[in-house]
Amino acid sequence: MQSIFGTDGIRGRFNKEITYSLAYKVGYNLGLILEKKNPILIGRDTRISGDILLQAITQGINESGKKFINLGICPTPAIPFLIKQGDLSGGIMISASHNPPEYNGLKIFDHNGQKITKNFESKIQKSIEESKQNILVSKKVSILNTNKNFMDIYIKSLIQTMDGENLSGLKIILDTCYGSATTCAKKIFQSLGADVKVINNSNNGLKINMNCGSTNLEPLKKALRESSADMGFSFDGDADRVIGVDSKGNVLDGDHILFLWGRELMEHNILTNNLLISTHMANLGFEEAWKKIGGILYRTEVGDKYVHDAIKKKKAVLGGEQSGHILSKINNFSGDGILTALQISKFCKKKNINLNDWLKSSFEPFPQKITNITLDSNINKFNPKTKLLIDQTIENFQVTYSEKCRIYIRPSGTEPVLRVLVEAKNIEEVDSLSSEITNKLFLEINKIIN
Numbered sequence: 001m002q003s004i005f006g007t008d009g010i011r012g013r014f015n016k017e018i019t020y021s022l023a024y025k026v027g028y029n030l031g032l033i034l035e036k037k038n039p040i041l042i043g044r045d046t047r048i049s050g051d052i053l054l055q056a057i058t059q060g061i062n063e064s065g066k067k068f069i070n071l072g073i074c075p076t077p078a079i080p081f082l083i084k085q086g087d088l089s090g091g092i093m094i095s096a097s098h099n100p101p102e103y104n105g106l107k108i109f110d111h112n113g114q115k116i117t118k119n120f121e122s123k124i125q126k127s128i129e130e131s132k133q134n135i136l137v138s139k140k141v142s143i144l145n146t147n148k149n150f151m152d153i154y155i156k157s158l159i160q161t162m163d164g165e166n167l168s169g170l171k172i173i174l175d176t177c178y179g180s181a182t183t184c185a186k187k188i189f190q191s192l193g194a195d196v197k198v199i200n201n202s203n204n205g206l207k208i209n210m211n212c213g214s215t216n217l218e219p220l221k222k223a224l225r226e227s228s229a230d231m232g233f234s235f236d237g238d239a240d241r242v243i244g245v246d247s248k249g250n251v252l253d254g255d256h257i258l259f260l261w262g263r264e265l266m267e268h269n270i271l272t273n274n275l276l277i278s279t280h281m282a283n284l285g286f287e288e289a290w291k292k293i294g295g296i297l298y299r300t301e302v303g304d305k306y307v308h309d310a311i312k313k314k315k316a317v318l319g320g321e322q323s324g325h326i327l328s329k330i331n332n333f334s335g336d337g338i339l340t341a342l343q344i345s346k347f348c349k350k351k352n353i354n355l356n357d358w359l360k361s362s363f364e365p366f367p368q369k370i371t372n373i374t375l376d377s378n379i380n381k382f383n384p385k386t387k388l389l390i391d392q393t394i395e396n397f398q399v400t401y402s403e404k405c406r407i408y409i410r411p412s413g414t415e416p417v418l419r420v421l422v423e424a425k426n427i428e429e430v431d432s433l434s435s436e437i438t439n440k441l442f443l444e445i446n447k448i449i450n
Contacts, residue, residue, distance in 0.1 A: 031064025080113030177213025277319030
């Protein structure tokens with residue numbers, strides 16, 4: 001059996017890669033493996049398939065002899081935070097993050113509120129492969145009671161990260177992209193005194209991430225153009241990512257967030273060795289500017305799990321990804337888009353500066369372009385020989401073009417595509433090299449596959 005785990009838990013299209021049967025088996029076997037007897041916490045985003053997968057997981061957990069607590073629709077970071085607060089045995093978030101509505105996934109957390117290790121994943125995989133239980137697919141989805149008190153604890157914890165600072169006088173627009181942030185983002189910002197407008201704010205699992213959210217900023221930019229707001233923040237489907245936009249439509253991505261937030265911490269001597277952790281996707285302009293002010297940028301493979309591991313290993317206090325997934329010491333390094341948006345807003349208020357001016361003081365990014373090469377299936381599903389040839393071809397391309405540009409090629413952890421990042425000092429060079437590399441690589445990969 002091929003591994004069910006990708007770079008961030010289990011993910012795929014509902015009723016294809018992600019089925020009732022698989023979700024049941026995960027719930028059942030997780031219940032068997034977790035050592036603590038306390039309940040398992042479960043949350044989900046707004047996807048229509050979330051209810052069915054919740055039913056499957058809870059059926060499996062019950063039959064393993066464990067109990068569960070249903071948090072209902074919530075941001076992913078609520079799960080690890082509340083596991084620690086409630087001394088629970090673990091947790092599962094049912095979400096496919098920034099992916100379209102037809103996808104879903106399972107993010108699994110241990111009793112420390114950390115995403116499970118590769119070793120833990122292997123235990124679940126092996127347990128599923130060895131289990132022989134028959135799964136009766138429920139024809140009717142039961143309504144499970146949700147624990148609203150737990151969500152209130154999470155919301156209060158976010159407010160407390162402001163250290164008494166309020167946001168009065170700030171006009172802020174939030175794009176909750178029909179996802180998890182719809183449950184609490186508006187309430188949190190308003191409780192802190194901000195003048196808040198929210199777009200795409202209904203719990204609509206058919207629209208989650210569709211032409212909105214952190215992967216499509218046009219609705220937020222349009223809302224900002226039509227208002228006198230100071231700034232806006234756009235979340236992804238499970239609210240663990242955020243991208244900001246200033247009043248002029250300039251984008252505050254994860255690189256800029258790390259640079260500006262990191263600089264604040266550096267000035268207060270809070271950063272360990274002036275170190276930030278990011279990935280190979282981080283802009284070279286960010287790295288060079290950070291070095292100029294005495295900082296060190298350490299790059300990892302793409303994925304918050306790799307960033308988290310490096311943070312722990314190097315005792316860093318801040319890291320993240322260009323996509324807006326930011327990990328900070330404030331909440332034990334759990335990516336939280338709402339927390340990040342609050343911190344950016346707090347800095348603007350305390351410094352008495354608008355986001356547009358603050359962003360001007362950030363770095364000048366190098367032109368960068370990401371192109372996707374669509375594959376017949378996820379690269380992990382190819383046989384070992386084919387996968388090795390593809391890996392060797394990618395490595396050859398990266399070596400060949402390394403003198404002309406910064407190039408980084410990686411398979412997506414959630415979709416059957418190769419992502420090709422090209423970065424150089426001018427946009428014409430980036431466009432030309434990106435087209436050349438993508439076309440040649442597409443032909444080479446097809447030769448291998450076919």
